[in-house]
Amino acid sequence: MSIRNPKQALYEQFAIVAKALGHPLRLEMIEHLAQGSRSVEALAAKLGQPVGNISQHLQALRRAGIVSAERDGKFVHYSLSDASVLSAFAAVRGVAQRQLAEVDRIVRGYFDARDDMRPVTRDELQALMRDGLVTLIDVRPADEFALGHVPGAINVPLGEIKAWSGSAVASREVVAYCRGPWCVMSFEAVAALRSLGHSARRLEDGMPEWKAAGLPVEMTDRWR
Amino acid sequence: MSIRNPKQALYEQFAIVAKALGHPLRLEMIEHLAQGSRSVEALAAKLGQPVGNISQHLQALRRAGIVSAERDGKFVHYSLSDASVLSAFAAVRGVAQRQLAEVDRIVRGYFDARDDMRPVTRDELQALMRDGLVTLIDVRPADEFALGHVPGAINVPLGEIKAWSGSAVASREVVAYCRGPWCVMSFEAVAALRSLGHSARRLEDGMPEWKAAGLPVEMTDRWR
DNA sequence: TCATCATTCAATTATTCTGTTGAGTGACGA
DNA sequence: TCGTCACTCAACAGAATAATTGAATGATGA
Structure with missing residues (x-):
């Protein structure tokens, strides 16, 4: 092993974290864990993956402190581990959103941009709900709702x-929300509702961001 | 190739960005580019790496829109490409700093924690400079200073x-700063100055953060 | 104590990533 | 026009990562 100066050693630590974020499945796992705690098995079922594979990826995320x-x-x-994980994920998403044309293409291809897809902000939603x-x-x-x-x-x-x-x-x-700003379920819900003659919009992001903003959360269960 | 739904396609895009951040050398390149524009050759010289290798890594960073x-x-x-790159880097550093004991160990091993290593904030520095x-x-x-x-x-x-x-x-x-919050040069400078009998502290972060905060910057050259 | 269940670990193969080398490209100046 | 320079690209070997499988581990409850 080569001799490492502290600068290199620090970059290696930072790279461990970024590397752990660098796999689509692990990002999806993070988005699910952001809804609440999960057992290995429950997470595997959510993602439709073999338990062994999920366990492996969880070890990788754990080594990175995520x-x-x-x-x-x-x-x-x-x-x-920490709310800072969500900000790191959000920051990575932000770069992709601004710089990768492919992201825009996927969203537009999935949800016709000619409709009004302007999302509702959290502040707007609070005012609308109050009134x-x-x-x-x-x-x-339902299980994630309960959490x-x-x-x-x-x-x-x-x-x-x-x-x-x-x-x-x-x-x-109707305002719909789900797991996060890019969670496709709320896109699909809005599309379905509009095709059924309803007026519908998405909340700009999901439950984890709502919670991270310090807003009140209703809860039913702790696990599962 | 398997059929990808839009959710997976989005996660793949996000993973491209995170993966590009997941290599120590590329992180170091980003920190240098945060000081200002660089040619491939200049960057290679700064990092002590062959030009070909740096060019390869630059392509990877470019594909990720970084x-x-x-x-x-x-x-x-x-x-x-964007200031959002710096926030992504900062967010990754934040996770590593909070969650990886190794980061703390490296910093403490390098700079004796029993000294007062409380850094100076930007606001504090501005007040101290004003007075x-x-x-x-x-x-x-010198070349980075000039930029x-x-x-x-x-x-x-x-x-x-x-x-x-x-x-x-x-x-x-004396207050010392360099490339960023974890740039070792300011740690070394403070250690050296203290051993020479000076009173010295670090600025909490470096030039890119100062600039990103919208504070004034003096410049000499554009390139190099 | 044993069987069962949830999870981890170890071993394997396929795939991807890294760093290096040398050839290829585009821009410049003699 | 030719050589030089800065950079990119293609190809390769070695290393690391991914998904799968089946065997360990650790906790539970009969």
């Missing part, structure tokens, strides 16, 4: 959008 | 610290 493990009987629950002007729906699966959601939000998982929209007042605007 | 190239005659000058209470030295090489420095700073490259300290007033506190 996630922490906590044993609870037979289960090991993983969670993000009772909108219906807020959380389109994540924490925006007060006043109704849980309408993506598959239930159509059924729910029948019972909703069509004239009232 | 740096941009601008041809100028025979030379190609590279620079950071004429401290001498501010920029310990980067932009804090108004009122004196350029004292690391090798010239000892000679300079003889001519400086020993009773006056």
Whole structure:
């Protein structure tokens, strides 16, 4: 092994963190863990991956200090170590969004840009909710909703959008949110609602950002 | 190639950016480019690396949208694409700093923590400079100083610290800064000055952060 | 104590990344 | 026009990373 000066040693440490963020699956894992703690098995099920593979990637994230493990009987629950992980993820997303044309292309290809896709900001949402002007729906699966959601939000998982929209007042605007600013579920929810004749917009980002902003969170369960 | 849904495609784009940050040499390149534009050759010389290797890494950074190239005659000058790159780097450093014990160990091993290593903030420095209470030295090489420095700073490259300290007033506190919050040169400068009987502290971060904060910058040259 | 379950570890193969070398390109000046 | 210079590209060997498999480990409960 070559002799390393402290400068190189520091860069190596920083690179460990960045390298751990440098895999699509690990980023997806981080986005899920940002919703709340998960066991290895639960995370594997969410991502449709073999448990062994997820365990491997969790070790990589743990070595980089990105996630922490906590044993609870037979289960090991993983969670993000620190809110700084979310800002690092957000910063990486920011670079990609500004500099990689491909990101723009994907979003536009997925959600027709000619529609008004201007998202609702958190401040706007709070005002609209206070005045009772909108219906807020959380389109994540029920288990994630249970781990924490925006007060006043109704849980309408993506598959239930159509059924729910029948019972909703069509004239009232709907705001949808999910896991984060690029989570596709809220894009899909807005597209579905619009095709069903509703007025709908996305919240600019998701639950983890809401929580990180220090806003109130309603919770049902701790695990799972 | 497997069919990718938009979610996976987005994660892949984000991973491209993070992966590009995931190599010590590329991080060092980013820190140098944050001081100002550089030709491939100049950057290679700074890092003591073969030109071919640096060119390769620059391509990787360019594919990730982190740096941009601008041809100028025979030379190609590279620079950071966007200020968001610096925040991504800072966010990654933040995670490493909070979560990796090794980072703390390196800093402590390098610079005895029993000394007062509390850094000077930018605001503090501005007040101290306004009142004429401290001498501010920029310990980067002369070429980097020329590309932009804090108004009122004196350029004292690391090798010239000892000679300079003889001519400086020993009773006056010295504040040193260099390339960024973890740039070792200012640590070394402070250590050297203290061993020579001066009172010295580091600025909490370096030139790129000063500039990013919108504070005034003095400049001599554009290139090189 | 044993069987079971959740997770980790070790070993394997396929893939990707690194650094190096040398050839190729584009711009400049003699 | 030719040689030189700065840089890029292609190709290669060696190293690291990824996903898979099956065997260990550690906790639980019968």
